[in-house]
Amino acid sequence: MAEELQSVREAGKMIARKRKNMGHNKKGSKAKKKQKGVPFNERRVKVDKKMKKLFEKRARDYNSDNEDDENENDNNNDDDIDVDIRERVPVNRGKFTSYGKKKEDDFEEEWVDDDGGEDGNEEIEVSEDENGEIQPGITRFIDGCRAFRLAFKKILKKSASDDILGPVLSAHKKLVAEKLAEEEVERKVKGEAKKEKHLIGEKGHVKPANYLDSREKFLIGVATKGVVKLFNAVNKAQHAQKGLNPSRSKDEKVIKKRRREVFFSELGKTSSQTVVAGSKAGAPNDEGPSWAPLRDSYMLTNPKLKDWDKNADTTAADDVRVPADSDSSDDE
Amino acid sequence: MARFRNKKRKPFVKHIVKKQPTVDHVTGDKIPRSFVFARGKLPGPLRRLQMDLRKLMNPYTALKLKEKKRNSLKDFVTLAQDMRVTHFLILSKTDSAPYLRVAKTMQGPTLTFKVHEYSLATDIAQSQLRPRCPPDLFKTPPLIVLSGFGTGEEHLKLTTLIFQNIFPAIDINTVKLSSCQRIVLLNYNKETKLIDFRHYSIRLQPVGVSRRIRKFVQNHQVPNLRSLQDVSDFVTKAGYGSESEPDDEAATVNLSSDIGRVNRASTKSAVKLQEIGPRMTLQLVKIEEGLCTGRVIFSEFGNTSAKKLGNEEEDEQESEEEMDTDGQENAAEEEQEIEDEEEQEIEEELEED
Numbered sequence: 001m002a003e004e005l006q007s008v009r010e011a012g013k014m015i016a017r018k019r020k021n022m023g024h025n026k027k028g029s030k031a032k033k034k035q036k037g038v039p040f041n042e043r044r045v046k047v048d049k050k051m052k053k054l055f056e057k058r059a060r061d062y063n064s065d066n067e068d069d070e071n072e073n074d075n076n077n078d079d080d081i082d083v084d085i086r087e088r089v090p091v092n093r094g095k096f097t098s099y100g101k102k103k104e105d106d107f108e109e110e111w112v113d114d115d116g117g118e119d120g121n122e123e124i125e126v127s128e129d130e131n132g133e134i135q136p137g138i139t140r141f142i143d144g145c146r147a148f149r150l151a152f153k154k155i156l157k158k159s160a161s162d163d164i165l166g167p168v169l170s171a172h173k174k175l176v177a178e179k180l181a182e183e184e185v186e187r188k189v190k191g192e193a194k195k196e197k198h199l200i201g202e203k204g205h206v207k208p209a210n211y212l213d214s215r216e217k218f219l220i221g222v223a224t225k226g227v228v229k230l231f232n233a234v235n236k237a238q239h240a241q242k243g244l245n246p247s248r249s250k251d252e253k254v255i256k257k258r259r260r261e262v263f264f265s266e267l268g269k270t271s272s273q274t275v276v277a278g279s280k281a282g283a284p285n286d287e288g289p290s291w292a293p294l295r296d297s298y299m300l301t302n303p304k305l306k307d308w309d310k311n312a313d314t315t316a317a318d319d320v321r322v323p324a325d326s327d328s329s330d331d332e
Numbered sequence: 333m334a335r336f337r338n339k340k341r342k343p344f345v346k347h348i349v350k351k352q353p354t355v356d357h358v359t360g361d362k363i364p365r366s367f368v369f370a371r372g373k374l375p376g377p378l379r380r381l382q383m384d385l386r387k388l389m390n391p392y393t394a395l396k397l398k399e400k401k402r403n404s405l406k407d408f409v410t411l412a413q414d415m416r417v418t419h420f421l422i423l424s425k426t427d428s429a430p431y432l433r434v435a436k437t438m439q440g441p442t443l444t445f446k447v448h449e450y451s452l453a454t455d456i457a458q459s460q461l462r463p464r465c466p467p468d469l470f471k472t473p474p475l476i477v478l479s480g481f482g483t484g485e486e487h488l489k490l491t492t493l494i495f496q497n498i499f500p501a502i503d504i505n506t507v508k509l510s511s512c513q514r515i516v517l518l519n520y521n522k523e524t525k526l527i528d529f530r531h532y533s534i535r536l537q538p539v540g541v542s543r544r545i546r547k548f549v550q551n552h553q554v555p556n557l558r559s560l561q562d563v564s565d566f567v568t569k570a571g572y573g574s575e576s577e578p579d580d581e582a583a584t585v586n587l588s589s590d591i592g593r594v595n596r597a598s599t600k601s602a603v604k605l606q607e608i609g610p611r612m613t614l615q616l617v618k619i620e621e622g623l624c625t626g627r628v629i630f631s632e633f634g635n636t637s638a639k640k641l642g643n644e645e646e647d648e649q650e651s652e653e654e655m656d657t658d659g660q661e662n663a664a665e666e667e668q669e670i671e672d673e674e675e676q677e678i679e680e681e682l683e684e685d
Contacts (some may be wrong), residue, residue: 201375206449208459208611215528220605223517223532224583226477227603230502231511231585237504238588257506261536 055180343460365392366419369399377452377608378430382423384610388516388531389421389569390470392500405624419498422624424448433624434494440622441629443491447616448526453609464533464606471473472511473499474531479518487619487630488520491527515605519524525632529612532605539584539600542567542594549594575581 214222355362368386370379386395394415399408422433430450435442457463470502478497483493495518512534519528538546544566548555560566583604587597595601619630 025584089437154606157508198375200427202377204447204449205377207455208451210459216607219519219528219530220607221518222479222519223477223515223530223605224603226479226517227475227512227515227605228583228585230475230504231509231603232505234507235586235588255505266357 051184055177058180058183059176338487347357361501361503362418363392364418365416366421366498367394367397367412367417368423369397369408370423371405371422371424373401374425374430374475378423378425380452381430381450381610385423387420387453387470388474388514388610390473392473397574404453409437409623414494419494420623432612435500436494436497437623437631440620440624440626441490442622442624442626443494443616444620445527447612447615448615449607449611449613449677451611456611456674457482458608460606463608464535465608466513466533469513469608472513474514475499475502475512475534476516476518478518480522481518483522487616490619490629491616495523509587509589514550514608527614527616529610529614531608531610533608535604535606536585536587536595536601537604538596539592539602541594541599546594566667574652626638 366389368382368389370382374382386397387391394417398474411417420433420435420437422435424431424433432445432447433442434445436662455463460558476495478492481488499516503667511665515534517528517530517532519530520526521528555566555674557563558565562567584600584602587595587601590597591601615632616630617632618628621627621629
């Protein structure tokens with residue numbers, strides 16, 4: 001029996017060692033292993049070959065993320081298992097008192113105390129052992145142990161590196177695959193929503209073509225015409241005041257004087273525009289200034305003046321327009 | 333617990349505000365200023381459009397205006413009073429399309445445009461082989477050219493008035509040609525009722541001078557003569573095909589003064605425009621009397637104003653008068669004259685078209 005116990009212990013230690021690598025709960029894995037046989041194959045998550053590479057990469061990330069957690073949990077797992085085994089040991093101690101050592105006893109009790117609060121499962125197991133028969137429990141355990149040994153041997157033969165989707169346990173593998181597939185679906189949904197939002201934001205936004213189409217050319221033409229018109233007007237206006245600075249008061253007087261001259265000279269000449277307007281009205285006046293008040297005959301010989309308030313005359317309106325324009329240029 | 337004192341106590345510094353002139357020192361006109369901001373949350377590209385518009389409105393705009401979610405229009409109005417801001421450009425967005433509102437502060441009116449299409453300045457620059465951006469491009473206000481608006485409809489008249497006053501008026505007797513760097517074009521299309529909004533940079537080039545010599549004069553760098561047989565070839569040899577293309581006679585001007593090293597007053601210069609963004613296609617949707625409030629003067633979809641067509645015209649005239657008079661009592665006459673002049677220019681253009 002002592003040998004048996006020894007083997008039990010060793011097995012326990014083996015488990016503990018293995019646990020370190022796997023970072024999973026012993027009971028869960030065991031139970032799943034038994035259940036899994038058939039249903040796993042049925043409910044297998046389909047993994048494309050295409051996606052597999054991606055999954056593998058993500059699984060690597062996934063595992064590496066959990067590494068820290070595993071390391072933290074390692075101690076706890078070790079404790080669980082140690083306790084499992086030792087819980088049985090004190091029961092046996094009744095028969096094999098020589099085996100137990102004082103040191104260990106202290107240790108065990110401490111462990112039991114610690115874990116009693118933490119894990120409900122542990123307590124249940126202990127109670128079972130205490131209530132039920134002890135002998136069959138041990139034998140069962142040993143049977144299981146043999147199975148374990150086989151399983152572990154098998155596992156140890158495997159090299160962990162060849163499959164990156166979960167090193168040992170297919171449950172783990174399956175979970176990872178499932179989770180990754182889920183994440184993929186989620187990501188797709190999120191991406192679509194984002195795309196839609198982006199499309200709404202981009203509404204009306206147009207990237208221009210690399211060449212100038214006829215419409216753009218036309219618009220540039222219109223703008224160019226405007227600029228040319230302005231520059232010509234500026235040239236015409238500023239030609240008279242060349243070399244004078246409008247912000248200096250001395251020059252300003254000169255400029256004003258010149259402008260006035262220009263203004264009066266413009267009043268004096270007949271512009272083509274007014275001639276056209278005049279001919280339209282049927283009263284062409286070739287000689288004399290175009291603006292009516294400047295003519296010598298103004299107010300004297302105009303027959304229309306008698307009834308000036310009765311009808312709004314078109315020629316008068318046209319006549320007034322030109323001086324108004326030149327007047328504005330004078331004032332500025 | 334006693335509160336911790338802030339260790340980095342800054343000494344009180346009186347904030348010195350560099351005052352921008354409110355009137356043009358030569359002509360004495362009021363300088364219009366503008367705010368460009370958004371109502372509601374804008375997606376990325378529209379935020380960039382807002383930035384582009386601010387750049388376009390330079391230099392008399394708030395380039396770094398920050399707005400928060402809780403800012404109401406009232407905040408902007410009060411701020412505008414202090415800063416003598418005269419125009420608001422407000423971008424907003426609905427599910428169907430982005431909208432641009434152009435408003436005069438305080439009294440209104442407000443023009444609401446639907447933005448059918450737009451391209452950002454970066455898009456335009458990307459589409460060009462050689463995007464051009466001289467350093468002082470945005471230091472002077474742009475010119476504005478309105479074309480196609482002379483259809484006689486009242487709402488279009490109002491639009492022209494507002495857009496003419498959004499930039500400082502140009503006095504052709506005192507203006508420096510070197511300050512005319514940019515131009516904003518608004519072209520109204522009668523058939524589609526859409527307004528094309530374009531922004532160009534103006535470049536002047538001497539006519540009849542080969543590219544090589546132009547560059548030489550501009551850069552003052554020693555040219556590479558490796559491929560030439562003789563020094564005289566540098567002057568006499570014809571250049572590439574593109575430069576031999578005849579300049580359009582209509583696009584050449586005589587300058588009143590020298591601009592830069594290359595463009596002399598004595599020679600003819602060709603006007604070349606290159607687009608700098610943003611580009612927009614606008615549709616005038618609505619005109620409101622007040623600042624984003626008030627009676628609807630004009631509505632494109634015509635559900636409010638269809639019945640009172642008779643009253644409408646009178647109202648519009650009133651609003652125009654209001655616009656002219658608000659805050660411009662002193663310079664009202666002068667401004668009016670300038671407007672007349674500008675209008676006349678545009679009218680002339682239209683006649684030619």
